[in-house]
Amino acid sequence: MVLTVGIAGITGKISLCVAQELLKHPDVLIRGYCRNPTRLPSPLQTDPSVTITQGQVDDAAAIRSFVTGCDVVVCGYLADNDVMLDGQKLLIDLCEEEGVERYIASDYTLEFLKLKVGQFQKKDPILQIKEYLDTKKIKAVHVLNGILTETLFSDLAYLWDPEETKFRYYGTGDEAWEMTTYKTTGQYVAHIALDREAVGFFRFLGDRKTTHQIVSEFKSVYGVEPAVERMGSLDDLYNIAHRNGEQDYILYVTESLSDVFRS
Numbered sequence: 001m002v003l004t005v006g007i008a009g010i011t012g013k014i015s016l017c018v019a020q021e022l023l024k025h026p027d028v029l030i031r032g033y034c035r036n037p038t039r040l041p042s043p044l045q046t047d048p049s050v051t052i053t054q055g056q057v058d059d060a061a062a063i064r065s066f067v068t069g070c071d072v073v074v075c076g077y078l079a080d081n082d083v084m085l086d087g088q089k090l091l092i093d094l095c096e097e098e099g100v101e102r103y104i105a106s107d108y109t110l111e112f113l114k115l116k117v118g119q120f121q122k123k124d125p126i127l128q129i130k131e132y133l134d135t136k137k138i139k140a141v142h143v144l145n146g147i148l149t150e151t152l153f154s155d156l157a158y159l160w161d162p163e164e165t166k167f168r169y170y171g172t173g174d175e176a177w178e179m180t181t182y183k184t185t186g187q188y189v190a191h192i193a194l195d196r197e198a199v200g201f202f203r204f205l206g207d208r209k210t211t212h213q214i215v216s217e218f219k220s221v222y223g224v225e226p227a228v229e230r231m232g233s234l235d236d237l238y239n240i241a242h243r244n245g246e247q248d249y250i251l252y253v254t255e256s257l258s259d260v261f262r263s
Contacts, residue, residue, distance in 0.1 A: 001027070002027050002028070002029060003027065003028050003029070003071050003072070003193075003194065003196070004028075004029045004030075004031060004069055004070050004071050004072075005022055005028060005029070005030055005031070005070065005071065005072055005073075005074065005193045005194075006030075006031040006032075006033065006066060006067055006070035006072070006073040006074065006100070007019055007030065007031070007032050007033070007073075007074045007076055008033045008063075008066070008073060008074070008075050008076060008077060008091055009033065009034060009075065009076035009077045009078070009106075010032030010033060010034050010040065010044070010052070010076060011034045011035075011036065011037075011039045011040060012076040012077070012078055013078075013182050014076055014078075014108055014182055014185055014186050014189065015032075015074070015076030015186075016040075016041070016044075016186070017182050017183050017185065017186020017187065017189075017190075018074055018076070018186045018189045018190045018193070019032065019044055019050070019186075020043075020186070021186055021187045021190035021191070022190050022193070022194075023043065023044075023047060023049070023050075025194065026049075028049065028194070029049050029050075029051070030044075030047075030049055030050045030051070031050075031051050031052075031053065031066055031067075031069075031070055032044065032050060032051070032052045032053070032066075033052075033053050033054075033055060033062070033063065033066040034052065034054065035054065035055070035056060036054070037052045037054055040052065053065055053066040057077065057079075057083050057087035057090070057091075058086075058087065058090065060090060060094065063090065063091060063094050064094050064097075064098060067091070067094050067095050067098050067100055068098045069098075070095070070098075070100050071100070071101055071102070071196070072100065072101060072102040072103070072104065072193050072196075073091070073095050073100050073102070073103050073104070074104040074189060074193055075088055075091060075103070075104060075105055075106040076106060077091075077106045077107075078106060078107055081121070081122070081124065081125050084106065084107070084125035084126070084129070085124075085125040085128055085129065088105065088106065088125070088129050088132075089129070089132060091103075092129075092132065092133065092136060092138065095138055096136055096137060096138045100138060101138070101139060101196070102138065102139045102140075102141055102193075102196075102198075102199060103133065103138050103139070103140055103141065104141040104142075104143065104189060104192060104193060105126070105129050105130070105133065105140060105141065105142050105143075107126065108143050108144075108145050108148075108185050108189065109123070109126065109144065109145070109146075109147075110144065110146055110147060110178070111144055111203075112126045112127060112130075112144070113127075113130075115127065130142065139199040140199065140200070141192060141198060141199055141200065141201075141202065142200070142201045142202070143185070143188065143189055143192065143202050143204065144201065144202070144203045144204070145180040145184075145185045145188065145203075145204045145205065145206070146177070146178030146179045146180055146205060146206075146208075147177065147178065147179050148179070148180065148181070148182060148185065149179040149180060149181045149182075149206060149207075150181060150182055152177060152179055158231065159177075159211070159214075164227060165224060165226045165227060166226060166227040166228070166229060167211060167214065167215050167218070167226055167227070167228050167229070168228075168229045168230075168231050169211040169228075169229075169230060169231065170230075170231050170232050170233065170234055170236060170237040171233060171234045171237070173210060173211040173212045173228075173230065174210050174211075174212060175210060175211070175234075176208050176209065176210050177208065177209055177210070177211070177214070178205055178207075178208050179205075179206055179207055179208075179209075180204060180205060180206035180207075181206055184204075184206045185204070185206075188202070188204045215228055
């Protein structure tokens, strides 16, 4: 039986990984929704199994056209809180009205159920969308994959400094990082979409390593002794993340991860 999978925000990194995995399955039709289809790679623009609808996150008519006939819709939105909350609510409402069976919510992240609304403002929409889906008839899916590996090792986070060949950490260095790459996350999400019975929470993990383990593997693979700097305790990290009442995204995510493993 042919399965029709909708991907909202199909030009996003995770969405593209989902789509590329789904293209391997000849019994799947892909419907994509995005603002600018020219950003899509050529295979997604030319493959006969892919149909693209162009529109904004608040364009109800375009979104309705996109979701109509879908068996499952994957949300790939990753933007400010207004999009993550109001944009998803509109998408959910239209999916339900058009008889879509399942909705895979964004974003793809850590154990957000350990957070409370207001504790970490950038993750509030996830909690609110979960509560919203609890009131709807459409079957909800939530994917928990830890922190994205590429983000953890990017200049957005403090862990790795390629210019100084240095690893940095808070705490003891024995706190575990749970991480998954974009590609692996996309593959997981694609296979959830393919399984018509897959609903609820799914916890996936690419790897789990402490900072000390990461340093050891770096030395083993590259034959280089990196510098290692302890920047403070977990309490220091918490205080920095909440300095002047502000919440720094990466600092708070990493502090939240540490808190998950302390609890």
